[in-house]
Amino acid sequence: MDLILEGHGPLAERIFNAVKRKILDGELVAGRRLPSSRDLAANLNVARGTVVSAYELLDAEGYIVSRGRSGSYVAPSVVRAAPIIHVDSNTGADRHQIRWRPENGTASFDLRAGFPSPDDFPQAVWNRLLRQSLARQAESTFDYPHPEGLPQLRSVIADYLARHRGLRCTADEILITNGAQQAFSLIARCFLSPGDPVLVENPGYPGFWAAARNAKAELIGAPVDEEGLQIDPAIASKAKIIYTTPAHQFPCGAILSITRRQQLVSIARKSGALIVEDDYDSEYRYGGPPIQPLKVMDTDGCVCFVGSFSKTIGPALRIGYIVATGKILDRLAAQKNIEDAGTSPLTQIVLADFIDQGHYERHLRRSRKSNARRRSAAIAALDDAFGDDIEILGARAGLHFVGMINRSHAPRTKMQRALMETGILIYDLAGFHLSRAQRRGFLFGYARMDERDLRLGLKNFAAIVKSES
Secondary structure: OOOOOOOOOOHHHHHHHHHHHHHHOOOOOOOOEOOOHHHHHHHHOOOHHHHHHHHHHHHHOOOEEEOHHHOEEEOOOOOOOOOOOEEOOOOOOEEOHHHOOOOOOOOOEEOOOOOOOHHHOOHHHHHHHHHHHHHHOHHHHOOOOOOOOOHHHHHHHHHHHHHHHOOOOOHHHEEEEOHHHHHHHHHHHHHOOOOOEEEEEEOOOHHHHHHHHHOOOEEEEEEEEOOEEOOOHHHHOOOOEEEEOOOOOOOOOOOOOHHHHHHHHHHHHHHOOEEEEEOOOOOOEOOOOOOOOHHHHOOOOOEEEEEEOOOOOOHHHOOEEEEOOHHHHHHHHHHHHHHOOOOOHHHHHHHHHHHHOOHHHHHHHHHHHHHHHHHHHHHHHHHHHHHHHEEEEOOOEOOEEEEEEOOOOOOHHHHHHHHHHOOEEOEEHHHHOOOOOOOOEEEEEOOOOOHHHHHHHHHHHHHHHHHOO
């Protein structure tokens, strides 16, 4: 087996990516025996342990099956070339699927989860605030920023969290980051060592998985149900970090029950584990106020609350934040100062004014109403198309819901190719599982299209699914 190790990074990850590409491209067919770790290591001129690590990761993610002394074989159920995971041939690295887009950058029906509508955003207001900020603070705008974030932005975020989420914190307990992804990266770099166990939701968010894997931590997937993360005390008590999305479990939408919240905080308090609470889209809740953060229950500083403005304003803004206390925040701030010396001060100034002057809350009220209409149109269209053959999960909040489709399907590669050819962008639920998904589902993002286009796009989606069944 000839492997080309592209890109940079740890050798084990590069070997993992190279073997995975051959499996997804069909060069390594189901049931084929892979070279022994000793033979492949000799062929690549690397340590045998490096190949063993790559094979273990391939086995954990379901690409291969290890059969003891008999060797390792390509798994019989591997899905070929799933387009929701786009491989950049220039770097050899997998880009997380929230960044996946068609090569020409356009699509007729964009059903990707997690993208707010640009049409909902008050661009004229933002542009005015930008001009005012440049005129008012021209000198400081182009200076090095505070590594922790500008005090005025941290102050208005603290005020917003107290008024709307019941989370009381000070500006000194907030660290501004370049989106939530940098928050995850900082946490992983500061608090994880190679081999540390990290408990994550499965299915869950691959962006955090990537940060933990970059720190060479060991991911332990915990299942989710209608009450959110299922907690095994024996396993959770051994974790160095526990990652959860309690307000709207990603991707399936459950709310973590109060019993499990109490149990989770109690376990972390006793074991010394750090809970990473990803509050990615809680502002969009339909039929009730936003769910209070898990951080509200934290009296011992064991919860890092991570939020961002990617779902409410747009991912291009690249502003997120961490709420933490004491030495935890100090350590994260020091690491951020090393990495980038601070987030863009100009963007922070404009965002602080946008929130402080009430524009952010007005924007949320308007976009919440428009997204509620889009959500209703999407659910109705799927109900008309599939009836009892679809089960909707997690539609009470956020910018997406999951549709579990109860019918047989063509291979995912063929299905996704047919969807792309029709101009439909949509995420397959399988891409959010640590191991092979047992049921077929899709993430239906509805925020980027109006009701008419949603109905047409979902009608076309249903026609393709039925034709491929």
